[in-house]
Amino acid sequence: MRPVTLKDVALRAGVSPKTVSRVINGELHVRPEVRAAVQRIVDELDYRPNAFARSLSSSRSYLLGLFLDDPGSGYAADLQLGALMRCRERSYHLVVEPLDITAPNWAGQIIDSIRALRLDGAILTPPICDSEALLDLLDSEGLAYVRISPRGDATRSGLIEMDDRSAAREMTEHLIGLGHRHIGFIKGDPAHSVSLKRFEGFTDAMTAAGLTLRPGDVREGDFSFRSGLRIGEEMLGGTAFPSAIFASNDDMALGVLITAMRLGIGVPDRLSVAGFDDAPTSRAAWPQITTIRQPKGEMAAGAVDILVDPSYRASPTSAHFRRLLDYELVDRLSTGPNTRDGSSQRS
Amino acid sequence: MRPVTLKDVALRAGVSPKTVSRVINGELHVRPEVRAAVQRIVDELDYRPNAFARSLSSSRSYLLGLFLDDPGSGYAADLQLGALMRCRERSYHLVVEPLDITAPNWAGQIIDSIRALRLDGAILTPPICDSEALLDLLDSEGLAYVRISPRGDATRSGLIEMDDRSAAREMTEHLIGLGHRHIGFIKGDPAHSVSLKRFEGFTDAMTAAGLTLRPGDVREGDFSFRSGLRIGEEMLGGTAFPSAIFASNDDMALGVLITAMRLGIGVPDRLSVAGFDDAPTSRAAWPQITTIRQPKGEMAAGAVDILVDPSYRASPTSAHFRRLLDYELVDRLSTGPNTRDGSSQRS
DNA sequence: CTGAAAGCGCTTACAG
DNA sequence: CTGAAAGCGCTTACAG
Numbered sequence: 001m002r003p004v005t006l007k008d009v010a011l012r013a014g015v016s017p018k019t020v021s022r023v024i025n026g027e028l029h030v031r032p033e034v035r036a037a038v039q040r041i042v043d044e045l046d047y048r049p050n051a052f053a054r055s056l057s058s059s060r061s062y063l064l065g066l067f068l069d070d071p072g073s074g075y076a077a078d079l080q081l082g083a084l085m086r087c088r089e090r091s092y093h094l095v096v097e098p099l100d101i102t103a104p105n106w107a108g109q110i111i112d113s114i115r116a117l118r119l120d121g122a123i124l125t126p127p128i129c130d131s132e133a134l135l136d137l138l139d140s141e142g143l144a145y146v147r148i149s150p151r152g153d154a155t156r157s158g159l160i161e162m163d164d165r166s167a168a169r170e171m172t173e174h175l176i177g178l179g180h181r182h183i184g185f186i187k188g189d190p191a192h193s194v195s196l197k198r199f200e201g202f203t204d205a206m207t208a209a210g211l212t213l214r215p216g217d218v219r220e221g222d223f224s225f226r227s228g229l230r231i232g233e234e235m236l237g238g239t240a241f242p243s244a245i246f247a248s249n250d251d252m253a254l255g256v257l258i259t260a261m262r263l264g265i266g267v268p269d270r271l272s273v274a275g276f277d278d279a280p281t282s283r284a285a286w287p288q289i290t291t292i293r294q295p296k297g298e299m300a301a302g303a304v305d306i307l308v309d310p311s312y313r314a315s316p317t318s319a320h321f322r323r324l325l326d327y328e329l330v331d332r333l334s335t336g337p338n339t340r341d342g343s344s345q346r347s
Numbered sequence: 348m349r350p351v352t353l354k355d356v357a358l359r360a361g362v363s364p365k366t367v368s369r370v371i372n373g374e375l376h377v378r379p380e381v382r383a384a385v386q387r388i389v390d391e392l393d394y395r396p397n398a399f400a401r402s403l404s405s406s407r408s409y410l411l412g413l414f415l416d417d418p419g420s421g422y423a424a425d426l427q428l429g430a431l432m433r434c435r436e437r438s439y440h441l442v443v444e445p446l447d448i449t450a451p452n453w454a455g456q457i458i459d460s461i462r463a464l465r466l467d468g469a470i471l472t473p474p475i476c477d478s479e480a481l482l483d484l485l486d487s488e489g490l491a492y493v494r495i496s497p498r499g500d501a502t503r504s505g506l507i508e509m510d511d512r513s514a515a516r517e518m519t520e521h522l523i524g525l526g527h528r529h530i531g532f533i534k535g536d537p538a539h540s541v542s543l544k545r546f547e548g549f550t551d552a553m554t555a556a557g558l559t560l561r562p563g564d565v566r567e568g569d570f571s572f573r574s575g576l577r578i579g580e581e582m583l584g585g586t587a588f589p590s591a592i593f594a595s596n597d598d599m600a601l602g603v604l605i606t607a608m609r610l611g612i613g614v615p616d617r618l619s620v621a622g623f624d625d626a627p628t629s630r631a632a633w634p635q636i637t638t639i640r641q642p643k644g645e646m647a648a649g650a651v652d653i654l655v656d657p658s659y660r661a662s663p664t665s666a667h668f669r670r671l672l673d674y675e676l677v678d679r680l681s682t683g684p685n686t687r688d689g690s691s692q693r694s
Numbered sequence: 695c696t697g698a699a700a701g702c703g704c705t706t707a708c709a710g
Numbered sequence: 711c712t713g714a715a716a717g718c719g720c721t722t723a724c725a726g
Contacts, residue, residue, distance in 0.1 A: 003462065005719055016697045021721065029695050048462040052408070053719030055399040056702045062463075071431060074627075077424045084418060084445055088456070093442050093464060098431055109435070115350065115395040116409075117440060225631050251631070258633035280421075284572050284598070284628055286605035352703055363713045368705065376711050400703030403718045 004047045013041040065122040067099045082297030086304040114141050121307030127191040146303040151193040158306045158321030160299045164194045167292045167327045168201025176209050179338035180244040188248035189222040198248045221252045228255020243338045250275035250282040268336030287333035295325050351394045360388040412469040414446045421626050429644030433651040461488050468654030474538045493650040498540040505653045505668030507646045511541045514639045514674045515548025523556050526685035527591040535595035536569040545595045568599045575602020590685045597622035597629040615683030634680035642672050
């Protein structure tokens, strides 16, 4: 029951180990008939190359790391799924590494993983993808990385992003198009760069429409359901609350939605609620939440593609490795026409 | 910038490579002063052993596989998080492998991973942990595995489980204690062994209380939110619907809850709804759903502990490696006293 | 197009 | 308690 090795195949096929190596790696310069003969023995013996031996001699690991700040989140789960599937297609494997850059020894932990596993590349997610210290560390370790949705001024690596600003603008325009004039906004966790982008998109549209904001119309959450609940209470507690609230993600939008129901404020009759992400919760809510679909799986898959591209290490900042993916506004039942009169909507 | 190797440390410390190896692996039989001296050099050079070289010569990989049927589910995410954290504590790494045993070439895929990565062990989750074909395959590959919540008659490996039957009985008793006599039940996906256990717990309690079921009181879902929605409509569409519905998981309970709201049936005033899992959705709903907390993270962490235990391979079926974890009934606002009269509750 | 040699960085026996 | 030798299963130069 000793596993079959390269040598076994070579012996049986009557060629050198090197030739077998060429065949299994799909290298050129092997006579077709030799290639076919070797391949037959490989199939017959059900030979699988030992990844460790391969890694040891080639210093490639066929392992990609997915570094996650919050591995329990739905966002992380979606990214991971996309990365996982693409890795499989490309014969890579994915190692998931939780990384808390606020912990005292975060650097030591990550160095352990990098050196021990000899990762071929890493996918960096928000908000850790914006840590200069982390990028410096990876650079000094010589580890290639691709960032997902990094801060706008980022030019240090390949990246995959979505135009969060434009998406938020579009959602705001959608609400304005429904007749809403007094629109509240809930910002996300300021540690995430998308929080600012989404807010900017919101103000872009408000300004363009000549609408002004009153104190209390913009509040800061942290992307959690709980913060949506709290802010919902703050915003809806008084009398002159907005006719629409746009939350920077679905979890917070859900918090607002539930608070509205609890307070007997009909959605979308008296209040429209919009979110961002197209998280499962946005569909599980009632009414279902109007949101922006973010192609999270594709983003992660794209990151894998870039890392696996042999030319990436040579020119990581090439435009070819900076990809912008499309979003989509998903219009559902939590938003509707403004039916409340416009009397006190303007400041 | 060549990485520091064992040899470098040995040279610098003036000892043989083998001695350094002993020190970094915490083996006995090294003089304390030698050990200290070597350790100093290790720290000084910030040496990290190359996992591939180690694996190649020792045939251990320090890699554990988490085999997941549905990597996108919240259940999978919770398990993974628990496994990830425990792996880190134990200096192992986790490789997540999606595995669809209904796909044509599932066996080939998984063999690739096992042989290429030389996994030290695997964690098997429902429902794939009940596939005889998979277990046979792993046995023939010599890969140690631990199963999470396998079918009750399972004696082929270590396992971690929860008493689903007793938990479902307790929840049913809770509803009966609230005065409910006409209770509906929604079964889970029959491919998952817990579905049957939960249903048995339900009937245990109903029988013990002398309550009978009418046609249509028990329906079969598939654990999805969508199936909860559909079954909710079926059950609540008529006039004499139950005063309480117990769904086999939270996603389906949420589907029922939302259907009730849509139909204007107050929860918990006119209908109590109970779930199972303590999924995030159960807390994000309004009213929050009464459910059973399942220690998913702990279950996965326990599986890691077992796989890492050196004595596991020798006696995988020892009682020590069959662990039963506690659950907890979480009483929230979706359940309340039965306020509807008992006129037509009995058949 | 094909192969013989050396080496990747560890650990496993085996000595002493 | 410590070390010299061999080997894990591949790939990388280098020849031819």
